[in-house]
Amino acid sequence: MNIALFGYGKMGKMIEQIALNRNHKIVAKIDLDTTEINFSDIDVAIDFSMPSAAFDNIKQCMENNIPVICGTTGWLKDYDNAVQICKENNGAFIYASNFSLGVNLFFELNSYLAKMMGNLKQYQVSMEEIHHTQKLDAPSGTAITLAEGIIKETDYSDWKLDTAKANEIPITAKRIADTPGTHTVSYNSEVDGIEIIHTAHNREGFALGAVVAAEWILGKNGVFSMKDVLNLS
Numbered sequence: 001m002n003i004a005l006f007g008y009g010k011m012g013k014m015i016e017q018i019a020l021n022r023n024h025k026i027v028a029k030i031d032l033d034t035t036e037i038n039f040s041d042i043d044v045a046i047d048f049s050m051p052s053a054a055f056d057n058i059k060q061c062m063e064n065n066i067p068v069i070c071g072t073t074g075w076l077k078d079y080d081n082a083v084q085i086c087k088e089n090n091g092a093f094i095y096a097s098n099f100s101l102g103v104n105l106f107f108e109l110n111s112y113l114a115k116m117m118g119n120l121k122q123y124q125v126s127m128e129e130i131h132h133t134q135k136l137d138a139p140s141g142t143a144i145t146l147a148e149g150i151i152k153e154t155d156y157s158d159w160k161l162d163t164a165k166a167n168e169i170p171i172t173a174k175r176i177a178d179t180p181g182t183h184t185v186s187y188n189s190e191v192d193g194i195e196i197i198h199t200a201h202n203r204e205g206f207a208l209g210a211v212v213a214a215e216w217i218l219g220k221n222g223v224f225s226m227k228d229v230l231n232l233s
């Protein structure tokens, strides 16, 4: 499969390694300085760029009939627009805030726990995410997906960074050097607490998930999620 990498930073380089090990070819490495792209060579685009760049990259690929796997976070105000453009072009698109198998299992666990907690008003939920100091967005895309999972199953109506009202989920974002990504969901009552934690030890899981998603989407049309790729319930 011929892959174009939109963004050749920490994730782009890790994806390149994994893709080459799985016998794929990297036919383009696109960054801020790229002036021309030869779309005729590309089977699938994988975007791990920047919040300000992702939507334009996705749009450009869709208009050239290239399936897109997008892992960039912090651009979701334009998500519905991206879905619309995908449909208009009969394209193929996956956005995931986190491509690792472990986090996608953690999303399922989070939903299950939230479902149990829905009627137990003595517990208050809160969340913490920790990432490296170069991260541009806060809270992380993964934390937002976790919060959305809780909102779906409980009376919480929104999330907020730091201070939140009673019906909002407070999220704390910490930035610590060399931390690939740690997410904790906590439920606390007067008498006890329950925590679930996912810790990424490195970026390999994210990169492998993105390449597996690219392999999966080839030949398909539509807007999908990692749940579809991993065949999770």
Ligand SMILES: NC(=O)C1=CN([C@@H]2O[C@H](COP(=O)(O)OP(=O)(O)OC[C@H]3O[C@@H](n4cnc5c(N)ncnc54)[C@H](OP(=O)(O)O)[C@@H]3O)[C@@H](O)[C@H]2O)C=CC1
Residues within 6 Å of the ligand: 006, 007, 008, 009, 010, 011, 012, 030, 031, 032, 033, 048, 049, 050, 051, 053, 057, 070, 071, 072, 073, 074, 096, 097, 098, 099, 100, 134, 206
């Ligand atoms: N969904 C997931 O599983 C994961 C998502 N991420 C997300 O992926 C994104 C990238 O992360 P990471 O690799 O760590 O970040 P980096 O900062 O290491 O890399 C981003 C790269 O994007 C390049 N870039 C800037 N503008 C454009 C553009 N217009 N088109 C294409 N590329 C561009 C930058 O180039 P330059 O240096 O020249 O500015 C840089 O090389 C972030 O949003 C992050 O949150 C990260 C890990 C996992």
Ligand SMILES: O=C(O)C1=N[C@H](C(=O)O)C[C@H](O)C1
Residues within 6 Å of the ligand: 073, 097, 098, 131, 135, 139, 140, 141, 142, 143, 180, 181, 182
């Ligand atoms: O910027 C990162 O590094 C990461 N970003 C994603 C997010 O915002 O959730 C996924 C992962 O946690 C690493």
